[in-house]
Amino acid sequence: MSRIASVLLPMPLPEAFDYAEPDGMALAVGDQVAAPLGPRLMRGVVVALREAAGGNRPLKPIDRRLDEPPLPANTLEFVQWAARYAVDAPGQPLAIALRGARAPRPKPARVARRTGAEPGRPTPARRRVLEAAAGRPLSPADLARAAGVSSGVVKGLVDEGVLEIVELAAEARFDQPDLTRPGSELNPSQAAAAGLLNEMLDEGGFNVALLDGVTGSGKTEVYLEAVAHALAADPAAQVLILLPEIALTQAVIGRVAARFGGQPGEWHSGVAPPARRRVWEAVAAGRCRIVVGARSALFLPFTGLRLIVVDEEHDGSFKQEEGFIYHARDLAVVRGKIESAAVLLASATPSLETLRNAETGRYRWLRLSARHGTAQLPEIELVDLRQSPPPPQSWLSPPLVEAMRETLARGEQTLLFLNRRGYAPLVLCKACGERMTAPDTDSWLVEHRYSGRLVCHLTGFSMPKPERCPHCGAQESLVSIGPGVERVEEEARQLFPEARIAVFSSDTVFDAREARRLVEAMAEGEIDILVATQAAAKGHNFPRLTLVGVVDADLGLRGGDLRAAERTFQLLAQATGRAGRHDRPGRALLQTYAPEHAVMQALQAQDRDAFVAAEMEEREFAKLPPFGRLAAVIASGPDGAQLEAFMREMARAAPNAAGVEVYGPADAPLSLVRGRRRKRFLVRADRGVDLSAYMATWRARVKPPNAVRLAIDIDPYSFL
């Protein structure tokens, strides 16, 4: 009796395809196979096997089983769960799960090895080479370097047959974590939190805890303890530490390496494909026991996952907004459940969703309310820009400049925080009033002085800054409006020409290495003033940083969406929390036009709980998350009339369900991107509603025209 194999392909197809299992192939669920799709062979994963009933039409056979690690059953289940939740094709999360498996293999390493023959002339240089060759296998060049000799010496030994060059398959070498190394001695509240976490790990099974501790309270120290405990309990145990930004992975990798004496697996978009392949295979084989990564690390083929740490769990960057749309914090909890693992969410400013789960007892709630040691939380002052305005065409108010001067004089560091890349967010013509926008897109072009270009942050379009206004042709009429980090840097240089100043934004720091270099330079005190977007404002630990200046504290409030106040509070609490983390007291100055706003008042009073309580009340009243659920439909198309007609059809097709309200269609706030019109629906549902099922039913009732793209966003964070 032959069998039928259902194979899921890593592409946006609605379901798995059936193939015949060739005789003798003995496939298993999870196997990676090559299966024909049209004229091509595609990599896919077997998701089900069943006996073929006679009389069916013949199926194409699977070409072959790939000599690759199978996808573990739990990973496969997670992929399928994620697709259902996101109302998307299962091939989409599968593509993420196979990203490492599809990357090119690292080239085999060529290493020099002793043959056993003795050298004819044992000079001191040659002896040093042979001593170095006794250790870890090294390439000829590295061996020469390790022995402090010229490459000729190594070559001579090879020619003589004392050393031979062999190719070592690039089997991943992941250092086993050294669990005998002691961690920091924990203070009493840290020890209490660590003790509770250890108990939770010992209980085993799925559990979620919130580690809720003010900035600098030692959350990282505490969770590293939990990591050690989880790994020590079981030699096959694996741990995943998720971070919202690549820059933060670098800092945590450093701390993991220091704690466990070896490099963890590193996983994010900045890791080169062969290195990714290495991590993927080592995770699948259980050789890599600690992974530090960004959101997609959640899809790695873990075989013994015992603990997932989501650090800075409140961070909006955990939401993937393009392609397969998901929230990595929410899916981490799901993966934990599927793996029967513990999940630890850490933050100084937890999301309202997580706080609600903690309040209702679904999550354990561990609080660290003071900074470690003698470090104190910074003093927070509001600078009312109406009373202390900066000079014209400047952005730093007199009180902030004075504080910077004092900080510099004490040899301490300042962080100027402005969550805006580039030089100026808007360029306009003072002759005709034209605002420079990207072609076919309704967003402003941002001026970047480093590159001399005007850039659309939405589409990536860029052009050199023109000499004349493209609209009216006036010469030298284009003026830069408002500040970005580059402009604040310029102002800081004019004010403090002797200071060492750097900018940290995704334009100046493109990769993980660069981020690490800048973070180290800052930690070593080689920078006096760091002007940074959120890329540097969170999570880092800079001992000499004592002043944080928030250039535009009102910036995030202007968007006005559901989470504007929450997000602004979180971001500014994080940014100000960088100050005074060690023995020197810190200070934070928030420049604002709205010092009476609830967010500013709560920040100044350092009263998170009051802010959260007020915000929760509003959300509960409006039945918004975490008291209700949201989903969005975003449709776009080149033809406005066609899109409008489709959206009306979709509105008519919306299923009636108790506890669900559909709003729209409405023009999206970003109503034109790359020549495509955009429209949205917003759906609100009561907590008990299976919103994914509702959206799937709705989606199945409509067939968008070919030119219309339709995306569903469950639990949306962006409303643009």
Ligand code: ADP
């Ligand atoms: P958080 O993650 O809560 O912001 P960290 O874990 O980064 O805090 O700790 C802040 C600083 O205090 C770090 O430099 C850390 O090494 C130090 N620290 C925290 N707890 C301890 C401890 N128990 N012993 C020694 N240093 C500690």
